[in-house]
Amino acid sequence: MADAFERLKERLAQVTDLNKVVRLLSWDQQTMMPLAGTGHRADQTATVQRVAHELFTDPAVGRLLDELRPLEDSLEPDSDDAALIGLTRRDYEKAVNVPSALRAAMARATAEARPVWVKAKAEADFPSFLPALERIVELKLEYVDRVADGAAERYDVLLDDYEPQTTTAEVRTLFEELKPPLVELIAELREREVDDTFLHGDFPPDRQRALALDVIELFGHRPDSWRIDPTEHPFASSAGRNDVRITTNYHPDSLESLFSTMHEYGHGLYTHQLPQHLERLPTGQACSLGIHESQSRLWENLVGRSLPFWQRFYSRLQETYPEQLADVDLERFRAGIHAVKPSLIRIQADEVTYGMHVMLRFELEQDIVEGRVALRDLPQRWNEKMWEYLGVEVPDDGHGVLQDVHWSGGSIGYFSTYLIGTVASVQIWEAARRDLAELEEQVGSGDFAPLREWLGEHVHALGRKFSPQETLRRATSSSLSAQPYLDYLRKTYGVA
Amino acid sequence: MADAFERLKERLAQVTDLNKVVRLLSWDQQTMMPLAGTGHRADQTATVQRVAHELFTDPAVGRLLDELRPLEDSLEPDSDDAALIGLTRRDYEKAVNVPSALRAAMARATAEARPVWVKAKAEADFPSFLPALERIVELKLEYVDRVADGAAERYDVLLDDYEPQTTTAEVRTLFEELKPPLVELIAELREREVDDTFLHGDFPPDRQRALALDVIELFGHRPDSWRIDPTEHPFASSAGRNDVRITTNYHPDSLESLFSTMHEYGHGLYTHQLPQHLERLPTGQACSLGIHESQSRLWENLVGRSLPFWQRFYSRLQETYPEQLADVDLERFRAGIHAVKPSLIRIQADEVTYGMHVMLRFELEQDIVEGRVALRDLPQRWNEKMWEYLGVEVPDDGHGVLQDVHWSGGSIGYFSTYLIGTVASVQIWEAARRDLAELEEQVGSGDFAPLREWLGEHVHALGRKFSPQETLRRATSSSLSAQPYLDYLRKTYGVA
Numbered sequence: 007m008a009d010a011f012e013r014l015k016e017r018l019a020q021v022t023d024l025n026k027v028v029r030l031l032s033w034d035q036q037t038m039m040p041l042a043g044t045g046h047r048a049d050q051t052a053t054v055q056r057v058a059h060e061l062f063t064d065p066a067v068g069r070l071l072d073e074l075r076p077l078e079d080s081l082e083p084d085s086d087d088a089a090l091i092g093l094t095r096r097d098y099e100k101a102v103n104v105p106s107a108l109r110a111a112m113a114r115a116t117a118e119a120r121p122v123w124v125k126a127k128a129e130a131d132f133p134s135f136l137p138a139l140e141r142i143v144e145l146k147l148e149y150v151d152r153v154a155d156g157a158a159e160r161y162d163v164l165l166d167d168y169e170p171q172t173t174t175a176e177v178r179t180l181f182e183e184l185k186p187p188l189v190e191l192i193a194e195l196r197e198r199e200v201d202d203t204f205l206h207g208d209f210p211p212d213r214q215r216a217l218a219l220d221v222i223e224l225f226g227h228r229p230d231s232w233r234i235d236p237t238e239h240p241f242a243s244s245a246g247r248n249d250v251r252i253t254t255n256y257h258p259d260s261l262e263s264l265f266s267t268m269h270e271y272g273h274g275l276y277t278h279q280l281p282q283h284l285e286r287l288p289t290g291q292a293c294s295l296g297i298h299e300s301q302s303r304l305w306e307n308l309v310g311r312s313l314p315f316w317q318r319f320y321s322r323l324q325e326t327y328p329e330q331l332a333d334v335d336l337e338r339f340r341a342g343i344h345a346v347k348p349s350l351i352r353i354q355a356d357e358v359t360y361g362m363h364v365m366l367r368f369e370l371e372q373d374i375v376e377g378r379v380a381l382r383d384l385p386q387r388w389n390e391k392m393w394e395y396l397g398v399e400v401p402d403d404g405h406g407v408l409q410d411v412h413w414s415g416g417s418i419g420y421f422s423t424y425l426i427g428t429v430a431s432v433q434i435w436e437a438a439r440r441d442l443a444e445l446e447e448q449v450g451s452g453d454f455a456p457l458r459e460w461l462g463e464h465v466h467a468l469g470r471k472f473s474p475q476e477t478l479r480r481a482t483s484s485s486l487s488a489q490p491y492l493d494y495l496r497k498t499y500g501v502a
Numbered sequence: 503m504a505d506a507f508e509r510l511k512e513r514l515a516q517v518t519d520l521n522k523v524v525r526l527l528s529w530d531q532q533t534m535m536p537l538a539g540t541g542h543r544a545d546q547t548a549t550v551q552r553v554a555h556e557l558f559t560d561p562a563v564g565r566l567l568d569e570l571r572p573l574e575d576s577l578e579p580d581s582d583d584a585a586l587i588g589l590t591r592r593d594y595e596k597a598v599n600v601p602s603a604l605r606a607a608m609a610r611a612t613a614e615a616r617p618v619w620v621k622a623k624a625e626a627d628f629p630s631f632l633p634a635l636e637r638i639v640e641l642k643l644e645y646v647d648r649v650a651d652g653a654a655e656r657y658d659v660l661l662d663d664y665e666p667q668t669t670t671a672e673v674r675t676l677f678e679e680l681k682p683p684l685v686e687l688i689a690e691l692r693e694r695e696v697d698d699t700f701l702h703g704d705f706p707p708d709r710q711r712a713l714a715l716d717v718i719e720l721f722g723h724r725p726d727s728w729r730i731d732p733t734e735h736p737f738a739s740s741a742g743r744n745d746v747r748i749t750t751n752y753h754p755d756s757l758e759s760l761f762s763t764m765h766e767y768g769h770g771l772y773t774h775q776l777p778q779h780l781e782r783l784p785t786g787q788a789c790s791l792g793i794h795e796s797q798s799r800l801w802e803n804l805v806g807r808s809l810p811f812w813q814r815f816y817s818r819l820q821e822t823y824p825e826q827l828a829d830v831d832l833e834r835f836r837a838g839i840h841a842v843k844p845s846l847i848r849i850q851a852d853e854v855t856y857g858m859h860v861m862l863r864f865e866l867e868q869d870i871v872e873g874r875v876a877l878r879d880l881p882q883r884w885n886e887k888m889w890e891y892l893g894v895e896v897p898d899d900g901h902g903v904l905q906d907v908h909w910s911g912g913s914i915g916y917f918s919t920y921l922i923g924t925v926a927s928v929q930i931w932e933a934a935r936r937d938l939a940e941l942e943e944q945v946g947s948g949d950f951a952p953l954r955e956w957l958g959e960h961v962h963a964l965g966r967k968f969s970p971q972e973t974l975r976r977a978t979s980s981s982l983s984a985q986p987y988l989d990y991l992r993k994t995y996g997v998a
Contacts, residue, residue, distance in 0.1 A: 023545050024549060030546075038534065046743070047745070050522055054550070245535075
């Protein structure tokens with residue numbers, strides 16, 4: 007039995023290594039690779055993914071899992087080993103149901119869809135993208151059929167790929183609770199006159215870069231374990247706990263990179279503090295996209311837009327951009343970074359309107375999966391919801407239904423994790439505050455070690471041992487809930 | 503049969519992809535990776551190498567090769583397909599003798615040795631590196647035992663990894679022919695008073711970088727397929743024909759990066775012009791390290807130190823570093839870059855003393871493999887030979903036996919390829935000159951397309967279809983020979 011367990015762990019270590027290599031290939035492609043290398047890279051990535059999939063779905067893994075059932079039953083359910091066997095069984099059963107032909111077809115469909123989407127977006131031409139989207143949805147539905155076993159709703163299957171063991175019904179309940187208060191908040195706050203013109207102007211990229219380095223140094227990172235590079239669409243990646251790679255985009259006309267750096271720092275810190283002793287095992291990886299996002303949103307918003315942080319850091323910002331900010335006092339600046347202005351796209355949304363972008367996509371995706379909308383009608387449905395939820399008129403499909411990469415990449419089921427994470431970030435922050443009586447003073451004095459350590463101990467160290475909900479319960483002693491987030495928004499925006 | 507061949511090619515394509523991924527992991531480690539990622543990277547590299555090895559040494563490959571023997575026999579021996587089957591059989595028979603565990607152990611040993619060597623070199627502390635070296639040599643000797651079948655000398659096995667189908671005896675003969683004339687040349691030339699003080703001084707790295715970009719633009723490269731980055735020890739790598747990555751080191755006090763950039767350009771051009779239709783097959787890769795080096799040395803020396811090149815480029819150099827070079831005329835500059843000054847390390851050696859560094863290592867490595875030297879005595883043996891061959895006193899082991907990365911990377915058997923390539927570079931240059939009557943004028947006018955194309959057609963396009971010797975014969979109508987190189991040196995240095 008011990009031998010079978012060692013063999014399983016050795017196999018899983020290899021699969022984990024290969025998954026990290028895939029992440030590095032993707033990071034390299036988005037930051038370093040010469041453009042003409044795209045063709046080679048597609049082959050290389052497909053080969054590593056295929057090899058990883060074959061290693062993991064090998065019938066030998068299934069036999070080892072069968073052999074290990076008595077061991078699993080004899081262990082404490084919370085133990086590392088029981089969690090590893092249980093998680094591996096769950097992953098394995100899902101993976102073996104997907105024929106490699108279907109995987110290959112999806113890889114091909116999304117690879118082919120990407121340039122079609124890029125062009126369609128640039129030309130605001132949804133009909134040219136429609137056939138590619140139809141193919142992707144067709145394959146996604148086939149995927150759902152293959153692994154739907156026991157799911158209450160078809161969309162559950164897709165959601166589970168990003169937020170495991172979380173049902174559509176649970177998310178729907180959460181979002182239904184959020185929606186009316188958010189709509190009300192937006193209606194009230196959009197009427198406020200807030201000056202944020204100083205957030206746009208001339209922000210030289212070299213100074214943005216120095217500032218980004220300052221921020222991650224202040225938050226705390228080991229320079230021998232992290233790097234930060236420019237890219238088109240910022241993301242965080244990691245080829246291991248001590249090989250954290252965050253990215254940002256130094257738009258020369260905005261301060262965006264500052265907040266995106268804080269956001270990606272949160273992702274980076276999470277991977278940096280994952281449990282070392284489970285490093286090459288599935289249980290030692292990140293729990294879910296929602297938990298990941300709770301970490302990035304916490305550093306971006308709960309820390310990065312807070313008064314204590316800016317009381318300390320604003321003079322540094324003013325010194326960096328005196329032409330822009332010398333005449334803007336802290337109060338005006340803080341109001342500016344909290345302006346509520348309904349916009350066309352999530353990545354530019356303020357904290358209050360953010361959720362509506364996510365709900366819109368969550369609802370449309372369920373309609374797609376349940377066949378309640380014809381794909382050709384998506385632009386109209388999108389634009390109607392944008393108007394209904396945010397009072398925003400979509401000028402063309404490039405700024406509407408074609409606005410981001412998710413669908414062309416086959417990422418259907420992903421979007422709700424942005425709001426799940428945002429809601430969870432407030433619950434986690436409140437829990438940290440209960441334990442760390444001086445948290446706000448620490449933020450104000452630039453002492454982030456207690457917060458980093460608290461997150462490490464209560465969230466990061468759990469890795470993927472438990473479901474996202476269980477992880478949140480262990481970290482906060484509460485379940486995912488709308489109220490703390492709504493309270494936080496009302497308090498931040500001074501709304502009764 | 504056609505089906506078996508397709509299956510073999512599909513398998514080889516995957517193995518080739520994985521080998522390129524290993525190269526990318528190594529490039530990344532040496533240019534981008536945060537230092538603390540070393541441990542993860544060792545695991546990842548070992549896993550990818552292991553998977554590639556297992557895919558390639560799968561008995562199914564042996565069965566396919568058996569099945570394909572009639573096809574191979576029926577094909578023109580020079581055809582792509584016959585070359586592929588023959589080469590694959592040779593590689594396969596070598597690889598099946600090496601257990602995965604041995605390969606993994608070597609990958610791990612070298613990954614772990616690297617930081618140990620870096621520190622030992624910085625501190626000139628050979629004893630701290632000795633255990634890592636002992637482990638590497640132990641594994642190398644185990645490797646030799648596994649695959650020595652039929653080799654006349656144990657060192658042949660190691661040499662074959664870098665210069666296939668080339669024996670230690672052949673190299674020894676070549677080097678014995680070179681040694682006395684080189685020793686004589688050095689004795690004569692080292693007495694000349696040559697001023698090269700202007701090559702050392704203040705060369706700001708940002709200007710070096712601009713100059714490096716200028717040089718590779720002048721030589722000719724597609725910016726969408728190449729990149730150049732700083733690193734400690736310059737090298738060229740590639741994750742595919744259109745993903746060429748060269749590196750250099752902008753030492754702020756010397757012009758070294760200029761010549762190292764030309765050198766790495768030669769390597770890069772070779773990989774860039776490898777046969778496209780064989781891209782994911784063993785036959786489409788570089789032939790050998792010697793042939794690779796012939797390309798880098800050709801661009802560094804035959805082009806990059808030539809009078810026609812500097813007649814065109816010297817004013818650009820003077821404009822870049824007026825403080826250093828405004829008062830140095832072309833003739834003085836040319837004499838300076840040809841100064842013969844025995845030095846401590848190959849990478850700083852002039853064209854005449856260069857070979858002695860290689861012979862020293864070639865001899866020491868044979869002594870190691872044959873057990874004629876205890877590893878702890880290497881520093882002393884090294885220092886004695888440096889004195890004997892070059893009259894150079896080694897101040898400490900950081901500048902002696904620890905001076906470069908090869909042994910810490912497990913590269914034993916590699917070193918002679920530097921001199922093989924240098925010798926071959928002259929033969930290839932002479933052959934190009936026979937075909938391109940205007941070659942020197944073209945170099946002088948900055949028209950490098952004819953040379954690039956000639957090299958592409960006569961050397962690069964052959965890929966790994968033939969042995970290095972056969973490749974050289976096809977390119978130059980001659981075998982590897984000391985005489986053209988000696989003649990070139992005598993002519994360049996004006997020695998009768």
